[in-house]
Structures are given as C-alpha cells and as structure tokens.
Amino acid sequence: MTAPTLPKRQLQWRKWLLTGIMVLGLIWSIGITNANLGLFFKNFSQFTVIFTEMAHVDWSYAYYTIDPMIQTLKMAIIGTLIGSAVAFPYALLVSRNIVTNKIVVGIFRFVLNIVRTIPDLMLAALFVAIVGIGPVAGIFALAIFTFGMVGKLFYEAVETIDPGPLEALKAAGAGRIEMIRFAVLPQIANYFVSFVLYAFEINVRASTVLGYMGAGGIGIYLQQALSMFRYDRVGLIVLVIFAVVLVIDYISGKAREVLL
C-alpha cells in the first residue's frame, strides 16, 4: 500500500533563508538574554510557592479595593474620552480623502506614529514626574495612549468610506465642514463609537497597572501589596481586576455588536 505521492515541490530557497534567519535569531536571543531553562525548572518551586500564596486570597482586603478600582475605572473613562476627543479632528486631518495636501498628511501621520510607539507605562512615569503621584497622571497617560491607538483606527476608517457622497457634496458646492458633517460622519459614526469602546476595554486593562508607576487607581495597591510580599492581597487584586475586566469586556462587546 504505497501512499500516493504529492507532486514534488520546488526548492524554495527563500523559505530556507527565512528559517535560517529565525534559527540564528533564536540562538542570538538565547545568548543575549542569558536564557537558561534549566534554572527556570530548578527554581520552578519558587514560582509555585508564590502562586500558592496568591491562591490563598485575602478576602478581608476586598473592601479596600473597591474605591481604588472605581478610581481606576474613572481614570479609564476620562482618559478614553479626552484621547478620543482629540483623536477625532486629528484623524480627519491625516485622512487622504479629506485633506489632499500630501505634506500635511505626511507630517501629522508621522507624529501620530511616533506617539503610538511610546509605551503606556513610560507615559505614566513621565506624567507622574510632571503632575505628581495620583490619578491625574494616569489620565494624561491614558489620554495620549488612547489618542495614538484610536487616531490610527479612526483615519483608517475614514479612508475606507464610500467616496460617492463626498463627491456629490463637493459637486453641490459644499465646504469642508459640511462634507464632514453630511458625508463622513454618517458613514463612520458607528465605527467611531465601536473603536472608542474598544479603546476603553484596553484602557481598563492598562489603567490597572499604571498605578504601579504612581499614576493612581488599583495599581498603587498592587504595587504596595507586591512590595510588602503580601501575595494573598496580590491574588485578590488580580481577581478583582479580572472580574471588572470581564464585566467591562462583556458590556462593551455587546454594545459593539449592536453598533456594527
């Protein structure tokens, strides 16, 4: 019973080249990071010790996590709001079908791309240095983070709209504001709300750890519990975060389903 053979494939040297690069990259990265799986398995008991400590959740602490968790949510809401509010006009500015000046689009897009590369925790650390420890720093960090994330989603949506209404309005002599109001907005309003909700989901996750840098919310409690080696409290905080994120994701997911 010989299995039917497949037609022989041509030697794909490009695939081999990529595989070679991957293997080299692997060896290089193992070297540079001092990766040592043996050490990991040897000390795995340490890891499980922490894990079992976290599993013995300190429920009595639950009451104290309510207020910071609410603050975290408020931070996420305000940050998302400010970021999206700035991102909306900015996105119109970098959409090629609204602004035809290539240089303007190029420059503003470049700025947006740069903003997108800055990690959220670094933003938090910077704003803590500027406005001091507290939720305001977190709000600023989240607003900029949201701006970068939502701005890109916004302009990509604006660029995919049906050009028909735009051309019709232009032919009828409409100004730019009227074109945006009657041709762009009706086509993308739902997408925008959906993106904002999506950003809010991500921000809730992000804001839970921003406090680690001193930017308010439950992250501060997380940091305290970690520095005091109270892993039972860490476990509780992680559980609270998990529950809140699940609920927010569910609500926001349902809302987005209705919208799209």
Next chain:
Amino acid sequence: MNRSASLPKAPLQHRWRNWLLTIITLAIIVWSFTGMPSLEIKPNAWVVTKSIAAGLAHPDFSYVWTGDGEDLTSTLLQTLGIAFLGTFISAIISLPFAFWAANTQHKFWLTTRSGKFVLTAIRTFPEIVLALMFIKAVGPGSFAGVLAVGFHSVGMLAKLFSEAIENMNNRAGEAVIAAGGNRLDVTVIASLPQLIPEFVSNTLYRFELAIRSASILGMVGAGGVGTPLIFAIQTRSWSRVGIILYGIIILVTLTDWLSGFLRKRLV
C-alpha cells in the same frame, strides 16, 4: 393593536433608544469626573515640563554606546532579544491552547468555553506581576522578561491562533479523508498549509506588541531598556530619558515596519 401595527414604530423606538443611550453615557462621564482631584498641578510642573522638553531637545548622545554593556545599544538589543525569544516561546505554548479553545465541529462545548476562559484569564493577568513572579524564580534580568513575555503573550496569541483554526476551510481536509487519508494526513496535507501562514502572521503581529512590553518590563527589573529608563526618570536626567525614548521609538518603528513588510508578503 391594529393601529399600533400600522404606525411606523421603529424610528420612534430608535429615537428613544438613542436619547436613553446619550443620557446614560453623559451620566457615566459626569460620574467619572466626580471625586477626581481637580487638576491640582504641582507648582513646579511647568519647570519640570520645561526641563523634560529641554532634555528631549538635547538627548545625551554619549549614552548610545559606552561599551560597558549598560548603554542604549546593548539594552535595546537585549529588549529585542527578550521580545524575540519570548514570542517564540509563546508561539510554541500557544499551539495546544489554540486547539483547546478553537470552536470547531464535533467538540464538546464546555471544552471550548473553558479554553477561552483560561485564555482570557492569562490575558488579564498583569504582565508586571508575572514579571515580578519570574524575577523571584530566576532572579532579575532579561530571562525573567523572556518568561513574562512568553507566558503573557499566550493569552492573545492562542486566541488569534484559535480564530485562525475556526476560520479554516474544511473542504481540503474532507478531500483528504475521501481519498483515504487518516487524521495525520489531514493535519499535514490539509490543515497545516492553511494554518502556518496565518500562525506566522499572528506571531509577527504579537512580536510587534512584545517589543513594546519588553521595553517597559525593565522598569520592574526584568532586563532590557526599561531598567536604564526608570533610573533616568527617577534621577531626573531628562537628556538621558530623551535618548532612551528616541531609541525605543526607532526600535519599535523598525520592527513594526519589518514585521508589517513580512506579513504583507505572507498573506
């Protein structure tokens, strides 16, 4: 009954719904501003902002390469290594999780549900906490960062993988079975050729995100460029913060560009 049926009801309902949603949204927004400390900016905030701006304008170029292994180039390369190895590990761990969570035919619903739940739990577990736990286990340094990235990425990568499995075209597999192939044949001849490009593309995408997290994990001691960054911020040496920030921006932009290029070629 008759009358109401003849009325165009939907628009009114929609209007009601829209008003209700607007009011709820506004209420939530107003509520979130309550209890916030009014923008009590520190008196020296302006001074700090100005010195940060000055630091960003005059980055400390001498830090780019000092040769002692603690400079920007070395730590950025370390960050790259953490992201690369971490993503590689997570791609391997993700495979079984993806098949567990994928909602395919002939599968008990609880299996899929539990798989998806576990993945959500992994996604939500703060990466920083994970990094600190691994630091406890293997000591501070890049390897803890690799493990943190490797395990945390599973939550998202396995989800993307499982979606690829769900969207797979089953016809090729059916053809293999019809021609007398067994399950192994189905996997090797029909499934893998469809899945591998998707998997590679997802992994590359996750690698872009891993670069970002690898660059901040150092803030808690898990190696990479985050460590000098947090020191520079704490000591207020803004020109050094500036050069590190530019370094991160260049690294992230380059990897985004390269990975985007490769992903376009794949699909």
